[in-house]
Amino acid sequence: MAKFDLQETPRLGGYTKEFGDSGMVLREITELVLTSLAMPMGGKTKLTAAVKDTFGLTLPTALKSKLSTDGQTRLVQTQPDQYFCLTSKPVPSAMASVAYVTDQTHGWVGLDISGPNVREALERICPVDLDPSAFPVHAAARTTMEHLGVLIIRVSKDQFCLLSASSSAESFLHAVELSIKNVI
Amino acid sequence: MIINHPTLGPRDAAEFVHLGDATLMNRPDWQAEDAVEQFHEYLYQRDNPAGDYRELWYHEQGDRSWLVVTRNTLTHEITDVQMARDVAMQQAKSS
Amino acid sequence: MTDNYRLPESGKVDRSKPLNFSFNGKDMVGYAGDTLASALLANGTRLVARSFKYHRPRGIFTAGSEEPNAMVQLRSGDHTEPNTRATVAELFDGLTATSQNHRGPLNFDLMAVNDLLSPFLSAGFYYKTFMWPRAFWEKVYEPIIRSAAGLGKLSGNEDPDQYDKGFLHCDLLIAGAGPAGLSAALSAARAGARVILAEEDAIIGGRLNAETHEIAGDSADVWAETARAELAAMPNVRIMTRTTVVGAFDHGIYSAVERKTDHLATSAGKPRQVLWRIYTKRAIVAGGATERAVAFKNNDRPGIMLAGSVRAYANRFGVATGDAVSILTNNDTGWDTARDLVAAGVNLAAIIDTRDMAPLHSFAGTSIIMGAAVADTNGRLALSSIKLTNGQTIKTDCLAVSGGWSPNVHLTCHQRGRPTWRDDIAGFVPGGELPVGQSVAGAANGDLSLGAALNSGHKLGNALAKELGLTPTKSQAAKAADEPSSISAFWHVAGEGRAWVDLQNDVTVKDIKQSQAEGFRSVEHLKRYTTMGMATDQGKTSNVLGLAIMAEATGKTIPETGTTIFRPPYTPVAMGTLGGRARGKDYAPTRLTTSHEWGAKNGASFTEVGNWMRAEWYAKQGEAGWRDSVDREVIATRKSVGICDVTTLGKIDIQGRDAAAFLNLVYSNPFLKVPVGRVRYGLMLREDGICYDDGTTARLAENHFVMTTTTANAVLVYRRLEFVRQCLCPNMDVHLISTTDAWAQFAVAGPNSRALLSKIVDDVDMSNEGFPFMACANVTVCGGTPARLFRISFSGELAYEVAVPARYGDSMIKALMEAGQEFDATPYGTEALSVMRIEKGHVVGNELNGTTTALNLGMGGMVSVKKDSIGSTLAKRELMIADDVVRLVGIRPVDKSMKLDAGAHFLERGADTTMDNDQGWVTSVAYSPTFGHHIGLGFVIRGHERHGDIIRAWDGVRGKDIEVEIVSPHMYDPEGGIQRG
């Protein structure tokens, strides 16, 4: 039997770009494993304990993501009773005993945007208030940018992680790129 | 418009989809003798008030929650926003 | 021409930066800081435009965005911009402008014949004539009207500029950076509020730039600059000049337009303008006031201007608006203008004050006439003299008119707030209910003195900061003169002849009186009948005047007559700006499947399906047209094996202890007992019993299902499922998540599909027993890559769908093609897919069109009556289950060479082509290479009983009328043996 090897292709081919000397950098996040954990009805205690054991984290509340101390795991509440787990490797299969687990890695494309004009660029497409007083580091929100659903997380003062549907990755990249170009 | 989401705070209504009267949560009993009449009342007939109106919005570009929003149809003032699921659970409990 | 009307010293223009520009081809020079209007006036250009209806010569009337007259065609070529007010167009080097709305040269407009015909063109004349003969309207009358109507011209080519949008958030938005706005910004920002200060002008200061004042013991300029600097240094303040707040919307959302490059010769690839959506907790309208005119005979000639604007040209731009300026006023501000003009060195011919009182001042060499007004004016293309009501004639080339000031209440009306009348200032002030969170400061609120404006702004800034939970500082409002300006209302000079009210639309006092006489007496009727206030300035300088004249005509007071409200936008907004980035291919996002690149390299042509791009067919060299490709793909699939990317179907992961019960409610057919490892076709109804969507749902584990939806309905079905989950079944343990984009899914169909997939799928018994029709499983492929395998068939062939995580999709299509090489595996697109599903009698959106029931579709039996499901109750209504409802049928042409078309209606042979004889319609057609002729699907009344009947497919819009035979919709392998084999 012939052997067919399947290769993984990042949705944007590992895109990365520095915008002249503006200090603005845009990069596809290719290394991310994304898992949805849905909390079974009445299963909060168990899930909380498992998350604590596995990642050393408490369950996040809306709008505020939790980052593990080793920086390897970020948990975001995406829906009531639903959490996205952003990790560098697949979550332990034992999570399936405390949550309904759905691998979302391939459904999303991630962009890392950073630099001094990051707020100016994002205010062209993002309806959420990104002022540090309203959207501090680790804040997270699902919203819409240029007709696309986006999960936005503030990684640091001038750096954001943007996640959007993978099938429209090119359109999403274009929207963010253009926002940077329009303000530098 | 701005909808003050119970857990996410004020969000642009453009993130939401509007469905209609919150009475759409009160689906009639399919086994009732006059089930067709009841479903007709439920699906088609509206109070359509000029004033406070309880209505359903869906946070499609957000946390996917359905909300019961009390909004004045004359002024657009929103006086109450609840998670529809909580409302539905309350109703289920009390019925 | 030289700028010989430039005053020697005054003004804020930068005389070290001369700028060349041209108007109607004539080269002129202005300075940085000029508007086109100020530069034209400096060059002595008076006549700049023609009016809308009578084509009267018109000049520059104001110095701001309220301008009704001086509209020009700005720039040239594809950049040309019609109806641009010369009074707000900032001068740049190389600016070109031309006048608009005339035939022949501006100073000899042939259309001015309308002016001579004006007795026959009074208010509403067109409602009373042009009716005979009837056919003449479109052919004669309307073309003439249409060619005369309109103002400027578009280039006809795509707008070459880019635009953008954005979102801003603040505690307090202040619209207007005049004294009140600045003062409010200072007090609120000092208290710590996040403030956005938006100013329409290029510079801040508002009327301070146009007038001469002292604030806090210093020149007002110095105060404004100090205030600006203090605000600019605060991190919580954003000052936005060239930014007009154009609309006040619900819940504190304002829209504003920022002009980014309009003051530059080129936009250099950056957005020309940005539309901002500003989310505010509070807002202050500090937009000042607009001066209005007085109506008298021939009050529209070039050279007749608003007094405050004449003052602005002198003070801000250093321009004399005439060699001998006169002033007509009914209030004290006319005298302020006089003072400033004299101080700036302008020759002041006369002051005419309609009030019978002692002069407020005297000026050497200036006649002062109290208790009189202007009765008529002279000058064909520009004002040369005026005649007063006392009979006196004065030579003058500029008449500065002040009929009082109207507070700029516009933003307070955008949610239908109704302004209220104040006799003491003879103007409307904001009244009724303001938009929530909105307050008004300064002249916009009727505080017409500088001191009052500074005070009200300061107080309001503090008060709003306090409302926001902040602590105001102890700072004081800046001090300035606070004497109220006195006014005695004076609207129009009675007499024969035309006295203009709305300059742009040529509405005169006579028109208003005629409107009154004909019964159009409410403000709304007046506006609609005369078109008053409907011009591009929305009647900023004319509405109050018109209302006052109507009040007089009806013998009522102004408040009794009505009020005047304004709608968004405050000033007109370019469509490009409102459209933002939605241009060309960026109109909507594009979704691509993971085999897109591979397909593009392999001859695929793509079609839009929602936002998705899907391969329609894969052309091969030598194929003459698309039909060749599609026929080949169908035949290859039916004969051997074909591969189709079906990623675009919606996929929803459904998990939970109650997942089966949940599906049992949302699907009309039973789902409780679907075994693990099996797929079931599901039919989903709306609550009204109409079919909504269909698809297959696979049970991967006891509590885990994967639903597929149609491509078009994926989002809608997901929304509906969440509704059922949260609102109808809140106590069910069930969770949904979309996985549409997570999986790349391929249909592998045809007799060799099993053999092909056996080479790809790891360790699965692919035999009919091991993996039968409607089986599903989590598997691995190609040596360990996780995958899902479903044995389902849309084509009617032995077929599978295999899904891999999306990033493997590109690799997977290549692997499938490679593994299929020995079977001549053929990729097929949506067209071949469509042909095969029509052959098989599967329905898609053409049949599931939102009006058809399960009964119509021949699936009535799928609506279980033994359980509750969405739609099952109302599906039982009498007219939906009547005998004579339409049923899905297959059709084929009697003459097999004939082509069928969808959209044709069914008629009996010999029947008249009338609606009464309508029997149904054709929903889908295809050329079937399998059968060698066209086939189709359609709905026919009682169609299920009529297999074998001949009926007509009448297609009037295509000029066709074809006899077809009604057959079963399941034309290919009706027993289904092939797909189960």
Place this chain on the structure above:
Amino acid sequence: MRYSGFQVIKQGLTGNKGWKPVWREPEPKKSYDIIIVGGGGHGLATAHYLAKKYGQKNIAVLEKGWIGSGNIGRNTTIVRSNYMLEGNQPFYEHSLKLWESLEQDLNYNAMMSQRGILNLAHSDSQRDAMARRGNAMLLSGADAKLMTADEVRKMVPFLNFDNARFPITAGLLQPRAGTARHDAVAWGFARSADQHGVDIIQNCEVTGFQMKDGKCIGVETSKGKIKAKKVAVCVAGSSSRVMEKAGMRLPIESHVLQAFVSEGLKLTIPGIVTFGAGHLYISQSDKGGLVFGGDLDGYNTYAQRGNMPTLEHVVEDMMGLMPFLGRARLLRMWGGVMDMSMDGSPIIDKTHIDGLYFNGGWCYGGFKATPASGDAYAHLIATDTPHPTATKFRFDRFLRGGMIDEKGSGAQPNLH
């Protein structure tokens, strides 16, 4: 006074001082045979036809504000009969025919301009649905032309054909469709009704119905009680509010539809164009303004104003389809309250209360229906039987499953 070119010249030569009021301003009588509640386009048209065509006398129209101040005064003026379903198409075609002779009927120039409406298709299935619609139009005696992409391009070359996200694949043209000067329609009907003896009473709000033995015998108004043998409600935008006073709930929700107009421009769009991949319809008025609109805002409201997202969507559609309009400017926007019915089609019917009639639920298609609505309603009021073209516009169609749902959106008014 008869209107004519001669009259305009005669009056012009005498200083335009001889024009007479277009309608009287009578005080209400104590009773009428027929009271029409609502002085909008449909109400005034009903009065006109009752008096002129159905020979009824002693009629009053009661209007709470000024006549023509509802949706007849705030719409995008499109007149067409490009409907598909049996229940609709003949009615709208009847309406279009009435439009075609309206000016002569009314002696008032409403500037009905048959400049054609072109609906664009952007996919094959959209084209096929248009063919089905076009054929239905032909079957009911209307005109329709299915156009290929090339024919569309020849007709309206200014559309975006070369760089469109959703390319144009076909078009459905109704040449006889057009626009009319909306206010003039109301004024023309009012003038004619008035001339036929109808009392038009402005600033007279109906505050309740007088009932006796389960029968409606008159109305209570801000100007006192008025008796009537028949009371016919025709108050688009306020239907639920008014019918609530008679204890009725309706299959109607109130929604806002925004409309927009640009600054005046030299002629740039000769006919009416609708975009099939979004929500946009656009035409140019005789005055030069681009008149356009799109979808509902989507939420229930009685406020006559909308919000930004809809405006932006509509203009995004415009810029996607007609990027040459980038430098034209939006001048004014406004909102009208629409009676959105549960299937997108109207109701002209008797109520279960004797003597009380209802006309409403026109969604955003009311303007084009004005004459036929007036005719059909007048027919119903005068004869107590539905007009032959309006037999399906009944209340009970929802209970019986006879929805007339052109769009196939189901019982969700904001989708129609």
